Amino acid sequence: MKLRSPFETSFGTTVNRRVLLVEVRSEGATGWAEITTPEGPFYNAETTDSAWHVFQDFIVPMVLGKSVERAADATLLMQGIRGNEMARAGFENALWVIEAIAKQQPLSKLLGGQREEIASGVSLGIQADTSVLLEKIQQELEAGYRRIKLKIKPGMDLQVVRQVREKYPTIPLMVDANSAYRLEDAPLLKELDAFDLMMIEQPLNWDDIYLHSLLQKQLKTPICLDECIHNAGHARAAIEMHACGIINIKLGRVGGHSEARHIHDVCLHRNVPVWCGGMLESGVGRAHNVAMSALPGFVLPGDVSASRRYWEEDIIEPEIEVRSNGTIPVPKTPGLGYEVNEDRVKRLTVREQEWRA
Ligand code: OSB
Ligand code: MG
Numbered sequence: 001m002k003l004r005s006p007f008e009t010s011f012g013t014t015v016n017r018r019v020l021l022v023e024v025r026s027e028g029a030t031g032w033a034e035i036t037t038p039e040g041p042f043y044n045a046e047t048t049d050s051a052w053h054v055f056q057d058f059i060v061p062m063v064l065g066k067s068v069e070r071a072a073d074a075t076l077l078m079q080g081i082r083g084n085e086m087a088r089a090g091f092e093n094a095l096w097v098i099e100a101i102a103k104q105q106p107l108s109k110l111l112g113g114q115r116e117e118i119a120s121g122v123s124l125g126i127q128a129d130t131s132v133l134l135e136k137i138q139q140e141l142e143a144g145y146r147r148i149k150l151k152i153k154p155g156m157d158l159q160v161v162r163q164v165r166e167k168y169p170t171i172p173l174m175v176d177a178n179s180a181y182r183l184e185d186a187p188l189l190k191e192l193d194a195f196d197l198m199m200i201e202q203p204l205n206w207d208d209i210y211l212h213s214l215l216q217k218q219l220k221t222p223i224c225l226d227e228c229i230h231n232a233g234h235a236r237a238a239i240e241m242h243a244c245g246i247i248n249i250k251l252g253r254v255g256g257h258s259e260a261r262h263i264h265d266v267c268l269h270r271n272v273p274v275w276c277g278g279m280l281e282s283g284v285g286r287a288h289n290v291a292m293s294a295l296p297g298f299v300l301p302g303d304v305s306a307s308r309r310y311w312e313e314d315i316i317e318p319e320i321e322v323r324s325n326g327t328i329p330v331p332k333t334p335g336l337g338y339e340v341n342e343d344r345v346k347r348l349t350v351r352e353q354e355w356r357a
Contacts, residue, residue, distance in 0.1 A: 031097030065357030113294025283316030
């Protein structure tokens with residue numbers, strides 16, 4: 001699926017998404033989920049093709065024809081697999097949809113969500129021309145989005161944030177560095193304190209927690225961790241080390257709804273706000289994000305925004321729309337709450353594999 005406009009982060013630019021979908025059929029129900037891997041190993045280790053390999057050669061043999069009481073137990077079937085969280089999440093999350101259909105409940109309710117609507121923010125890629133960025137911000141604010149996230153990288157940071165703050169002195173604003181800085185850059189990162197940012201997301205190494213705790217000591221602005229949090233243990237370690245004030249939860253990065261919920265619970269218990277991150281998902285992944293964001297600890301606007309910001313045409317119906325007050329309604333119908341447009345999926349499919357028990 002081609003993005004409506006290229007998305008640039010500190011680790012590279014994405015133009016075309018290779019979307020990997022999982023469709024699980026069990027007991028007369030069908031559950032769809034998305035494996036949210038990027039194309040290359042530049043965000044975390046997984047890629048579209050590594051996930052296909054792990055799914056086909058390891059996950060399928062472990063789960064095919066097996067039986068579990070509830071979707072959360074899918075983790076037991078896949079227990080031996082280390083890492084590869086996005087591949088595992090694709091299977092587990094499809095089972096959550098099947099369980100929701102079987103229980104005739106909206107997925108959000110099955111997960112323990114109570115919200116009727118979720119607050120939506122946007123993540124804006126790095127722009128070579130800051131006047132273009134300022135225009136995009138204007139558009140998103142007019143559309144109602146509740147906060148703006150700017151991608152930054154060395155050389156495209158202080159100046160950019162300064163210009164944005166000059167034009168918009170009070171909007172909820174944050175930055176995401178995607179691991180582009182080192183601890184030695186602390187003096188520069190400290191200068192960001194002047195801009196009243198909600199948070200600075202993953203400034204340091206993708207697999208580090210400890211160095212973030214050293215940086216957090218020097219900053220007034222809360223650090224938000226993304227790349228380095230894969231499970232509830234990591235979340236607890238990060239919080240107890242004071243490495244962050246906020247955590248971004250992504251279903252793929254943490255291995256699916258069960259672990260996402262554990263992280264959510266750890267954070268809620270310790271009063272650490274969470275929000276739902278995005279991986280430039282198609283509507284299928286996006287629908288799962290909407291359901292998860294209904295949980296009580298998701299108190300900050302997330303990166304879950306309207307389908308039309310990404311795609312000329314999404315693969316779910318209805319598409320995800322954001323209302324003028326910057327919220328997305330949480331579906332009340334049983335299951336995922338959106339229909340997969342299977343004709344459109346077929347037309348976009350370049351590779352397909354089916355396994356039967
Ligand atoms: O770090 O949150 C991130 C996109 C791809 C990889 C990593 C990230 C992102 C985003 C975009 O920020 C979120 C979205 O709009 O889906
Ligand atoms: Mg991020």
